[in-house]
Amino acid sequence: MTSVFSASSYIKCSSNANKYTTGTAIYRAGEDEFVEYKFKAFRSELIEEIWEKTIASIIGRFAIENDELNITVNQYIPLNISALGDELMIYDLPVAPAFGIFTAPVQDPAVTENDQGIFRLKRNVYNGVTGKQSQMSILCKYPLHNRHANVAKATTRRPIFSIGGELIPLTNSAFILCETIEWNYPLSSPTSQSTSEVNAYSKQPNKRKRQELEHIAEKFNTHSSSTYYKKQTIRNKPDNTPNSKTPNFTSDSARITQLQATLDQMRGYSSNQSNQPTHTESNEDKGKKLVYHDYNTDTVPSTPSTSNTSGYDQEDSNENQNYSESPTSE
Structure with a gap:
């Protein structure tokens, strides 16, 4: 009612x-x-x-x-x-x-x-x-x-x-x-x-x-x-806070992947070195000096003063590549 x-x-x-x-x-x-x-x-x-x-x-x-x-x-x-x-x-x-x-x-x-x-x-x-x-x-x-x-x-x-x-x-x-x-x-x-x-x-x-x-x-x-009941409009203020820059981990991830691949190559090189000593002689005859790392420690063996860091990394990478390819050629 x-x-x-x-x-x-x-x-x-x-x-x-x-x-x-x-x-x-x-x-x-x-x-x-x-x-x-x-x-x-x-x-x-x-x-x-x-x-x-x-x-x-x-x-x-x-x-x-x-x-x-x-x-x-x-x-x-x-x-x-x-x-x-x-x-x-x-x-x-x-x-x-x-x-x-x-x-x-x-x-x-x-x-x-x-x-x-x-x-x-x-x-x-x-x-x-x-x-x-x-x-x-x-x-x-x-x-x-x-x-x-x-x-x-x-x-x-x-x-x-x-x-x-x-x-x-x-x-x-x-x-x-x-x-x-x-x-x-x-x-x-x-x-x-x-x-x-x-x-x-x-x-x-x-x-x-x-x-x-x-x-x-x-x-x-x-x-x-509309005039007697005037409503107060609540407006959302725009967010003027600058957006925080999102860190870019792409370059770091690529470097880690590259270092891990190099590490795996060098570990494989060390294992093959013990099983195939003749390949070491073949590489040494080419005038390239092999440098071995002890991966159980953070210490890197001393290198000749005539070689710089970047040249050593490139030379070591080439030696690992030649070494890994030599058994295949045999």
């Missing part, structure tokens, strides 16, 4: 037809504050004939159209209240503000006003009194207590809210002072989150409360959503 209304009401006037009853009723929001509304009630097991100048508990659905509160009655419960005079009057009503429940998507994210959170719900509803669809916008106000800490964040995610509390019709809008707030995300999660809190406004003088709500509602109605 989109909306729920409940109030102890005085039936000011009524007109009974065959299938339904229409009329005007009044409830007492404060000592000297009375709210009048139109109603329409279809006959059912919960609703019999509704008579004028009676006091009853009215439960139904509410809609606001053309600044008027319209109630589609779902249950009518006559109350046995003693009259102060000869017949019941509006002053015989107990002081009991109307209770309302409204379920709708959130229209505007929550803002803070006088240490209170405010957000707006809006949707199309069916007005049973006029028989037409009408767009209804409800302002919701809640105290910024710990149990309501997640409400403001939830309003930015566009969930569906269901709120309950005192219903206060205003000139161009309506307020619900939230005592219970529930919301869910039907497209993303089957679970719902809820919070509830006793409204902090319940002890305020009713006249001052209404004046303050009228002032807040005027702000919401005179400012568009």
Whole structure:
């Protein structure tokens, strides 16, 4: 159900037809504050004939159209209240503000006003009194207590809210002072989150409360959503940190591979030298001096002072190549 209304009401006037009853009723929001509304009630097991100048508990659905509160009655419960005079009057009503429940998507994210959170719900509803669809916008106000800490964040995610509390019709809008707030995300999660809190406004003088709500509602109605709810855009700053240079290990890897190959050649040369002594003589006859390394230590045998390091490496590599090819030729 989109909306729920409940109030102890005085039936000011009524007109009974065959299938339904229409009329005007009044409830007492404060000592000297009375709210009048139109109603329409279809006959059912919960609703019999509704008579004028009676006091009853009215439960139904509410809609606001053309600044008027319209109630589609779902249950009518006559109350046995003693009259102060000869017949019941509006002053015989107990002081009991109307209770309302409204379920709708959130229209505007929550803002803070006088240490209170405010957000707006809006949707199309069916007005049973006029028989037409009408767009209804409800302002919701809640105290910024710990149990309501997640409400403001939830309003930015566009969930569906269901709120309950005192219903206060205003000139161009309506307020619900939230005592219970529930919301869910039907497209993303089957679970719902809820919070509830006793409204902090319940002890305020009713006249001052209404004046303050009228002032807040005027702000919401005179400012568009885009200007009143200005969102702060968070932009990611570009990363100006220079990219660290990735070390290039290609040249080092090639050198290691080359040295390993040379090492393997020299090891093979040493093994073949012990098995084929004749090849050493053949190489020595060519005027090339062989130099042997002990690979179990890091010490390199001394070389003649006339040879430089680069020439030694090239000469030793050529000797290993000649030595490894000599058995094949045999």
